Amino acid sequence: xxSNELDIAPYRSRLASQGRVQIPGFLQEPSARRLRxxxxxxxxxxxxxxxxxxxxxxxxxxxxxxxxxxALLQLVYARARDxxxxxxxxxxxxxxxxxxxxxxxxxxxxxDFLNSEPFLExxxxxxxxxxxxxxxxxxxxxxPGHFLKQHSDSASDEDRAFAYVINLSRDWESDWGxxxxxxxxxxxxxxxxxxxxxxxxxxxxxQAHQVSLVAPWARxxxxxxxxxxxxx
Numbered sequence: 001x002x003s004n005e006l007d008i009a010p011y012r013s014r015l016a017s018q019g020r021v022q023i024p025g026f027l028q029e030p031s032a033r034r035l036r037x038x039x040x041x042x043x044x045x046x047x048x049x050x051x052x053x054x055x056x057x058x059x060x061x062x063x064x065x066x067x068x069x070x071a072l073l074q075l076v077y078a079r080a081r082d083x084x085x086x087x088x089x090x091x092x093x094x095x096x097x098x099x100x101x102x103x104x105x106x107x108x109x110x111x112d113f114l115n116s117e118p119f120l121e122x123x124x125x126x127x128x129x130x131x132x133x134x135x136x137x138x139x140x141x142x143x144p145g146h147f148l149k150q151h152s153d154s155a156s157d158e159d160r161a162f163a164y165v166i167n168l169s170r171d172w173e174s175d176w177g178x179x180x181x182x183x184x185x186x187x188x189x190x191x192x193x194x195x196x197x198x199x200x201x202x203x204x205x206x207q208a209h210q211v212s213l214v215a216p217w218a219r220x221x222x223x224x225x226x227x228x229x230x231x232x
Contacts, residue, residue, distance in 0.1 A: 001031045001113055008126050016128060020182065020203035022193050026166060032198040036168045038106050039139055039223040045089035047072065048140075053079065063089060073145045086148040086211075089141040093225070110225065111137055123229050126202070129161050136227035142178050143221050147213040150183055152206035159231035160205045167195040168223040176218035183208045195222055 003025050015021040027035070047062045049055065058072035076087045096102055097111040113119055114135040123132050136158075153163050165180065172178065172195050180193040180201055185208075193201045203209070205228065214222060 001027055001110075002119075002122065003028050008122075012126050012128065015126070015202060015204070019207060020191065020193075020201075022196070023200040023202070024196060025198055026200035027198055029198070032168060034106060035110070035166075035225070036170070036223060039141065039168060040221075042105060043091045043107070043139055043141075044102065045091060045141055048086065048088050048090040048138075049076065050079075050085060053085075069143075070145075080147075080149060084149050084151055088146040088148065088211075089143065091139040093137040093139060093227075107137075107139060107225075114227075123162075127162055127229065129229070129231075131231045132161060132229050133232060134230050135164075136230060137225055138227060140224045140226050141221050142211065142214045144214050144216045144218050146178075146222075148211035150187065150208055150210040152208050153228070154206040158228070160228040161231055162229040163203055163205050163207075163209075164227060164229060165193075165195075165201040166225040167197065167199045167201065168225065169195050169220060170197050172196070172220070172222065173218075175215065176220075176222075177212045177214045178218070178222040179212045181210050181212055183210065195224065 006023070006025065011021045011023050045063045047059045049059060056072060056075050058068045058075060061068040062072040073087065076085055079085045091107065093107050093111050097108050114137055119135070120132055123135070124130050153160055174194060178195060180195070181189045182191040184190050
């Protein structure tokens with residue numbers, strides 16, 4: 001699944017020195033195309049919102065009903081004025097694999113691959129962290145109006161060592177938004193990763209970052225598989 005032409009040495013060095021790196025051409029091209037097709041045409045999406053906030057009634061039909069989607073966006077925007085918030089569409093890959101849901105999806109193969117010993121050895125070599133033990137994964141779709149406010153990915157119940165994003169959007173333009181932005185202690189943007197087709201964005205946790213609002217004029221949705229390299 002990973003490109004046979006990938007030389008990780010320069011990316012390992014950059015990750016070690018800067019704490020983040022983006023690797024182009026990460027997957028074999030047929031694998032990347034198959035995953036994009038699955039995300040576009042086969043996944044049953046659900047809205048992703050903060051789990052510690054009440055789920056509004058608009059969320060139930062916000063994927064398929066445009067009026068409900070817009071109502072949900074307005075509610076989330078109001079929350080976002082004063083606190084951390086996010087909204088996008090997701091498919092919880094680990095839970096679906098565990099529970100035997102949607103067995104026809106190729107995403108289950110991805111979960112198994114990411115948690116196979118060969119991939120974990122690759123992740124340990126790339127990051128220089130010999131304690132990596134598992135990889136979590138969700139599929140994510142950012143549509144116009146979706147965003148993820150600034151946060152650090154720290155979690156008290158998981159030992160998240162590195163966050164990753166496998167980007168599966170084609171021909172994404174920078175003024176469509178949906179950019180992975182890294183910020184400093186003052187909240188200033190200090191680095192930006194464009195969601196280039198078939199690239200891997202990888203960064204050390206904790207690290208302040210955000211995904212900028214996807215613009216109303218974006219001509220496509222922003223697709224990815226994302227999660228964490230974890231020690232437990």
